[in-house]
Amino acid sequence: MDDTTPPLTKNVTQAQLLAAEPSTDPELLRELALSTDKITRQSVAGNPNTPSDVLLKLGAEFPSQLLDNPVFPLLLLENLNLVAEIPLPTLRSILKQENVPVYILEQVAEQADLEVQLGLVKNVQTPKGVLNRLTQSRHPQVVESARLHINLAGELTEKYEERIKEVVQGIIPNAYKADTSSLVVLAQICPIPEFMVEHWVQDSSYKDFFCRRLANSPATFPSVLKYLANHTDDWTKCKVAENPNTPVETLRKFATEEQACFSLALNLSTPADILESLSTNQNQTIRIRVAQHPNTSLTVVKDLANDPDMHVANAATKVIGELQGEYTAEAVRKNPRACHQLGKLESVVLGMIKQIEK
Structure with a gap:
């Protein structure tokens, strides 16, 4: 001091x-x-x-x-x-306090200050008469907010909700003006209204960075990925098809789109029935990915082992061999006698190696 x-x-x-x-x-x-x-x-x-x-x-x-x-x-x-x-x-x-007396709200309605007027329209206690006066404000944002105020709107109706949707869509900035990096983070930490995601999908300015980042991120909510699946950008759609968070019903829709099939074959969440349908795809790489996918049924892998394409057949055969090796190892672990026999065999082999070294 x-x-x-x-x-x-x-x-x-x-x-x-x-x-x-x-x-x-x-x-x-x-x-x-x-x-x-x-x-x-x-x-x-x-x-x-x-x-x-x-x-x-x-x-x-x-x-x-x-x-x-x-x-x-x-x-x-x-x-x-x-x-x-x-x-x-x-x-x-x-005016930001919930317990502000109503007569204060009524007396400051004529204040021209923007912050005061916005404080009035945001306060849940503001009377309808005050809100009516604020619809004549010289500040456009005050006028719009006053019209949407719950007390002025009366009962909630479908038109009221539609109007809110229109207003929000009207203030969503172009992607070139918006901080899309922050929006990506926002969309990954909290649910986003469906109509906002629809807007992003339909606005081509969000395509190159924003939607692609969302489609490629493992943190993106399934509800967002569902709408991104309708994007016109092929890269975005393929990344949605590859994202493990994408809902199964959305993945099924991609099964008929050739460009997304390779992504489906890479997605660890792709179910066995979709992989079975992909096993007959003309693309060699897709069939190889299906053979190597952990969700592919053994029956489908055996079919691919007989594939006319040598590379596909070899990939499937290798998977079958690995699976059989796992089954054999598991059987040995569960059978003490087999473990004992395996130990004796190991001793014999070691003895033979020592004899050779001498």
């Missing part, structure tokens, strides 16, 4: 006690309101003995304490013009 700091505010503990004491002299509270200690200032804002002009100033920082101060309603009764005298920063702050 510097030398200009009031003496009583230098002892923080004493200042806090005095600020909270209802019997503290008003002029002393005026001095304590200048404290650099937040708790002290907060207590002054809630003290009923604090001078009204000091309260109204502190209300900008502590709107809840001002509204809860027992003297505040009395001040409004004593001075009918008090609302008009509330400093603008304080007015903006208290």
Whole structure:
């Protein structure tokens, strides 16, 4: 603290006690309101003995304490013009509170300040009459918000929901202006309304970066991938077909699209029936991927072992050999006698190797 700091505010503990004491002299509270200690200032804002002009100033920082101060309603009764005298920063702050008196909401409706008007339309307690007046505001965003306010709209109807959808779609920026990197993160950490995803899919400006990043990410929600499957961009669709989070019903739709078949054969979530249909695909690489896929049934792999293409047949044969090796190893582990015989064989082989070395 510097030398200009009031003496009583230098002892923080004493200042806090005095600020909270209802019997503290008003002029002393005026001095304590200048404290650099937040708790002290907060207590002054809630003290009923604090001078009204000091309260109204502190209300900008502590709107809840001002509204809860027992003297505040009395001040409004004593001075009918008090609302008009509330400093603008304080007015903006208290309008964000849920317990702001309705008569304050009614009296500030004529305020031209944009933040004040937006505070009114966002407050759930704002009366319908005030909202009606705000539909005549010179600020377009205030007019639109007032029209959509729950109290003005009355009962929720399908038209009301459609109107909200129209407004949101109208303010979604072009991908070149939007921070698409942030949108990618947003779409991966919380559910996104379907109509917004539809908008991204239909807007070609989102194709190159945004939709492709979403389609390729293992963190993307299945609901988003479902809509990305309808994208006009082939690369995006292929990545959706390859994404393990893509719903199975969406994967089934890709089974008839040649460009997406290779991606389906790579997707570890692709079910056995789709892989079976891909096993007859004309593309050699796709059939090889099907043979190597962990979800492919043994029957399909055996069929591919007889494939006319040597590379496909060899890939399937190798998989069968690996599977048989696993079965043999498992059988040995489960059969103690077989383990014993295997141990004896190992001893014989080691003895033969030693004889050769001599």
